[in-house]
Amino acid sequence: MSTVKRQLEPVPFTDVTFDDAFWAPRIEVNRTVTIPHIYRQCEATGRISAFDLNFQRPVPSPIVLIFGDSDLAKWIEAASYSLASRPEPALEALVDQVADKIIHAQQPDGYLNTHFIVAQPEMRWRNLRDWHEMYCAGHLIEGAVAHYRATGKRKLLDALCRYADHIEATFGREPGKKRGYCGHPEIELALVKLYHATNNPRYLRLATYLLDERGNQPHYFDIEARERGDDPAQFWAKTYEYCQAHVPVREQGKVVGHAVRAMYLLSAAADLAHENDDPTLLETCERLWNNLITKRMYLTGGIGPSRHNEGFTQDYDLPDETAYAETCATIGLIQWNHRLLQFAGDSKYADVIERGLYNGFLSSLSLDGAHLFYENPLASAGGHHRQSWFECPCCPPNVARTLASVGQYFYSTEEKSVWVHLYAQGSVKLKVDGRDVSLRQVTKYPWDGDIKFEIGVAGLQSFTLHLRVPGWCERWRLRINGIPVTDLEPRANGYLAIEREWQPGDVVEYGMEMPLQMVWAHPAVRYLQGRMAIQRGPIVYCLEGVDHETIVLDRIALDPKHVLSNEFGLVHQDDLLGGVSLVRGRGCVVDESGWEGRLYRYREPSSKTIDITAIPYYAWDNRAPGEMRVWVRAML
Ligand SMILES: [Zn+2]
Numbered sequence: 147m148s149t150v151k152r153q154l155e156p157v158p159f160t161d162v163t164f165d166d167a168f169w170a171p172r173i174e175v176n177r178t179v180t181i182p183h184i185y186r187q188c189e190a191t192g193r194i195s196a197f198d199l200n201f202q203r204p205v206p207s208p209i210v211l212i213f214g215d216s217d218l219a220k221w222i223e224a225a226s227y228s229l230a231s232r233p234e235p236a237l238e239a240l241v242d243q244v245a246d247k248i249i250h251a252q253q254p255d256g257y258l259n260t261h262f263i264v265a266q267p268e269m270r271w272r273n274l275r276d277w278h279e280m281y282c283a284g285h286l287i288e289g290a291v292a293h294y295r296a297t298g299k300r301k302l303l304d305a306l307c308r309y310a311d312h313i314e315a316t317f318g319r320e321p322g323k324k325r326g327y328c329g330h331p332e333i334e335l336a337l338v339k340l341y342h343a344t345n346n347p348r349y350l351r352l353a354t355y356l357l358d359e360r361g362n363q364p365h366y367f368d369i370e371a372r373e374r375g376d377d378p379a380q381f382w383a384k385t386y387e388y389c390q391a392h393v394p395v396r397e398q399g400k401v402v403g404h405a406v407r408a409m410y411l412l413s414a415a416a417d418l419a420h421e422n423d424d425p426t427l428l429e430t431c432e433r434l435w436n437n438l439i440t441k442r443m444y445l446t447g448g449i450g451p452s453r454h455n456e457g458f459t460q461d462y463d464l465p466d467e468t469a470y471a472e473t474c475a476t477i478g479l480i481q482w483n484h485r486l487l488q489f490a491g492d493s494k495y496a497d498v499i500e501r502g503l504y505n506g507f508l509s510s511l512s513l514d515g516a517h518l519f520y521e522n523p524l525a526s527a528g529g530h531h532r533q534s535w536f537e538c539p540c541c542p543p544n545v546a547r548t549l550a551s552v553g554q555y556f557y558s559t560e561e562k563s564v565w566v567h568l569y570a571q572g573s574v575k576l577k578v579d580g581r582d583v584s585l586r587q588v589t590k591y592p593w594d595g596d597i598k599f600e601i602g603v604a605g606l607q608s609f610t611l612h613l614r615v616p617g618w619c620e621r622w623r624l625r626i627n628g629i630p631v632t633d634l635e636p637r638a639n640g641y642l643a644i645e646r647e648w649q650p651g652d653v654v655e656y657g658m659e660m661p662l663q664m665v666w667a668h669p670a671v672r673y674l675q676g677r678m679a680i681q682r683g684p685i686v687y688c689l690e691g692v693d694h695e696t697i698v699l700d701r702i703a704l705d706p707k708h709v710l711s712n713e714f715g716l717v718h719q720d721d722l723l724g725g726v727s728l729v730r731g732r733g734c735v736v737d738e739s740g741w742e743g744r745l746y747r748y749r750e751p752s753s754k755t756i757d758i759t760a761i762p763y764y765a766w767d768n769r770a771p772g773e774m775r776v777w778v779r780a781m782l
Contacts, residue, residue, distance in 0.1 A: 147404040150428045152420045152488040154558035154565055157574055160230050162553030166571035167725050168592065169552060172508075173497030176549040177228045184221050185240065187535045190225050196260040197247040209326050212261050213278040213540075215286060217245065220543030222289035222302075227550035230296035231455030238297060246768040248286070252267040252305050253665060258286065271316060272374055275329040275367040275389065280356075283309055283560035284333030284563060291336075291343045292547075303343060305686045310340060314352045319359075327356045331407050334414030335481075335612070338421060354418055357411070357427075360387070361394040388455055393718060396430050401438040405450025405470075406540070408434075409478025416485035431486060437461070439498060443479075445665060445679055445776065446509065446686050446763055447502030450475045462670035466777050468521050472485045473510035473541040477548050484555055487567065491558070493640025497617040499555050503568075504592060504684040506766035506782075510545050513724050518542050524763075524776040525699075530692060531767055557585075565612040565641070569597050578609045592683050593727045595619070595658030595716060603648050611648075612641040613656055618683060621659040627652060637661040658683075662716070662729060664709050667777070676708060677777040680729055680760050681717070687729055687760035691772025694758065701736040702758060703779035709731060723768055729760035 150263075160757040164170040188194050192201060193214045217308045225241050228234070254259045259279050262270045271279060283306075290306040293299065313333075317326050337353035359366070367386060371378040387402040390411050412431055419427035440462040443449050449470025450457040451464055456472055456742035480502045486630050510519045510532075517532035520541050535542065557574050558565040564576055564583065569591040576583045584602030591597060599611075615622060616637045624631040624642065636642050643655065660683040667674035682688040689699050708714060714731035722728070741747070766774045 148461075150419055150425045150489065152422055153202050154488040154491050154560050156484065156488060156554055157557040157559060157576060159227065159251040159553035161549040162556055162572065163231075163574075164553065164570055164572035166589075166591075167387075167720075169570050170572070171724065173231075173549060173552065175513075175515035176224075176511075176546055177232065177234075180511065180542070181188050181221070181224055181228055181237075181544045183403050183516045183534070183541075184217075184224070184546055187539065187542070188218050188221055191535070194244060194247065196264075197251040198682060199251050199260065199264050201260075201264060206423070213282050213330075215258075215260055215282040216278070217283075217539050218248075218544055219282070219285035219289040220540075220547055223285075223292040224543055224546035224550050226289070226296040227547060229555075230292075231550070234613045241293060241297075242299070245290075245299075249301060249305045252308065252346035256308035258305070258309045267627065271326070272370060273306065274326045276372060278328070278330050280313065280328030280333040281330040284328075284336035287333065287336035287340050291339045294343055297684060303340075306340065307344060307346070310337065310349055310352065314348060318352070318355055321395075323446070324366075324370075325359055325362075326370065327359050328697050329367070329391070329407075330404075331390065331411035331414060333362075333656075335410060335417055338417040341421075350421055350715075353414060354422060357395055357414055359399070360411075361391045365391070367391065375740050383455060385469055387691075388457070395480070396426050398430065398434060399437070400458075400461075401434045401442060402458050404455055405475035406456070406472060406478050408457065409449075409482050413478065413482045413485055416489075420485075428489065429669070431482075435483075435486065438479075439494075441668075443498075444469060444471055444506065444524060445497065445501075445667075445681075446471070446477050446505035446522065446524060448480060448506040448524070449479055453521075462668060462672075464667070464671050465673045467526065467774075469521070469523040471506060471522040471524075473507065473522060474544045476506040476510075476522070477544050480507065480548070480555070487557060491560075491565055491612065491641060493567075493614045494617070497693055498613050500568055500616065500684045501686075503552070503555065505686045507545070507548065509766070510541060511549070513765070513768045518545060519767075525689075526767075526774045528771065528773045530774075531771055555701045561656075562608065563610040563612055563643075566599075567616075578607070581607060583607065583609070584679055592685055595622075595660035595683060597656045597658075599656065601648050601650075601652040601654065603650055603652075606649050608645075608647045611646070611654065612642070613654075614641050616658065616684065618681065619658045619660075623657045626654040628655075651717060652710040660740060662709055662714055674777050676780055676782065678704065678780040679776050680709065681727070682727070685727075686763045686776060687765055688763040688774050688776045689758060689760055689778060690769070690774050692770040693761070694756070695757065697735050698777070699773045699775040702733045702756070703735075703753075703781045704731070704733045704758070723761060723765040726762050726765055731758055731760075732756070733758040733778075 189733045287306045290302040294303040317324050334353045334356050338351045340351040368378040390403050415427045416431050450470050452459045480499050483495040483498040506522050509522050512532045519532050520536050556568045562579050571589050573586045586600040589597040663681045665679040665681050716727050718727045735756050737752045
């Protein structure tokens with residue numbers, strides 16, 4: 147049996163710093179605005195006082211409050227990541243206070259879920275399919291691990307170990323245990339983190355059990371439904387595809403159901419493929435990845451087109467204006483691809499991470515840091531706007547924890563290699579072959595593809611520097627200490643591998659050409675035929691109403707020949723939308739004249755030329771509210 151162990155080790159975000167104009171200010175807004183904002187919202191909505199266990203709650207409505215514990219847990223995780231990068235005594239004291247409240251709510255047997263302690267104690271562990279108990283446990287575990295790693299304090303970690311022990315004593319294949327698993331995967335990947343934080347292999351075995359048991363017959367969700375007196379056939383979603391439990395994980399052929407659940411489950415599958423050296427799980431990941439990336443992902447890295455199941459539908463079903471594309475789903479996509487990237491350093495996974503980060507993830511957060519999208523459609527008639535909070539607020543703390551730890555996606559190491567997956571100005575501290583190495587990127591990325599790497603080694607040191615050639619990049623050039631390198635081609639995994647004995651002061655200049663590109667969708671995507679999108683580097687562009695007053699965006703058409711000619715140009719504006727490169731050019735718009743009093747007519751409409759401005763998709767809805775459109779009509 148071949149080994150499938152990960153070859154690469156991600157460099158933790160605590161060793162990565164940004165001093166650029168793109169990520170650094172966003173991380174700072176997250177620290178100073180978003181994280182405090184989420185705390186206040188958790189407080190105002192009773193998510194913190196819930197742990198005092200004296201609340202009155204209508205049962206079981208609204209059902210979303212059943213998983214309120216998870217929102218606070220993700221805030222702890224976000225705040226802990228922020229503390230790990232930048233100590234802040236007041237925030238640390240606040241996290242401690244919240245941790246104490248959580249610990250205080252824990253029951254003598256280790257159980258820890260405010261809803262089922264207070265509101266429905268008789269229903270504890272009786273509806274794993276719908277009620278998110280293990281999901282909440284998983285987020286609390288992730289929060290506890292982050293808190294422990296940031297502060298060295300074990301109290302919350304120890305409490306969550308007791309909860310995990312309780313879960314292990316309740317569920318499993320041993321006699322007397324229930325053979326259950328959660329309808330919303332999450333605890334599986336959290337238990338792998340708990341295993342690493344504690345070195346306790348029981349948590350890894352529990353994660354493995356939960357993943358392996360999923361979808362087996364007789365079906366646990368049927369059994370528990372009958373035990374509650376419910377008819378399993380009355381399950382609102384009709385199919386266990388909704389929670390990826392229709393068949394065992396290794397037998398799943400397509401990525402289906404609720405998109406966030408799918409991504410968390412597959413992240414755990416990637417973790418367990420590595421931990422248990424299990425090629426069948428890696429094959430499952432690769433099979434589902436191919437389905438997702440070649441047939442079911444939006445250009446922005448959004449996934450899950452349907453509001454009905456917050457998830458997947460059919461291959462090539464990618465409507466733009468009604469796209470659900472939940473923020474959490476793109477975050478899950480990034481987490482899963484980050485895990486897959488570490489196996490063999492295949493750049494196709496880093497391409498997905500980059501696409502998600504710069505587009506469907508960043509779009510979720512307003513520039514002021516206090517407003518968010520839950521859904522990230524690729525077109526809007528003007529009614530879609532960020533909100534300060536949601537009845538189901540899974541996305542805001544998920545955005546905060548991702549931004550606070552975004553550095554984790556940029557670099558990996560291997561025994562004698564350094565891998566650079568993503569580009570941004572800043573520095574990283576690494577250990578290569580047991581020796582300290584630093585690397586500094588000087589760049590205006592993502593607005594410019596030129597990157598200067600300053601290599602920091604103490605003396606002569608041999609290692610291979612792997613630089614990703616992004617999927618969008620067709621031409622690049624390389625110079626080492628000013629001397630052009632012309633005989634190096636990317637390896638099959640999409641990275642340039644520079645093998646060299648490095649010395650102090652070495653400089654690598656890597657220039658990725660970053661022209662405007664037009665993007666076309668597969669002919670089977672019926673919503674997008676005759677349309678094109680503009681991309682430059684990793685950034686997907688859109689048209690926004692505020693730049694095209696009095697014009698309906700859907701009436702605009704662009705000439706592909708113009709986009710690639712000097713009729714289209716870039717303008718960088720530091721003072722607009724946090725600093726963006728705009729795309730300016732000419733398009734056509736259908737003329738409204740001669741339509742008065744008619745719905746149809748026999749004469750062909752006329753059109754006129756207009757100026758168009760495209761902005762990065764992630765930056766839309768930060769000015770006057772209005773329309774937005776990524777996929778624009780093409781004049782063919
Ligand atoms: Zn969400």
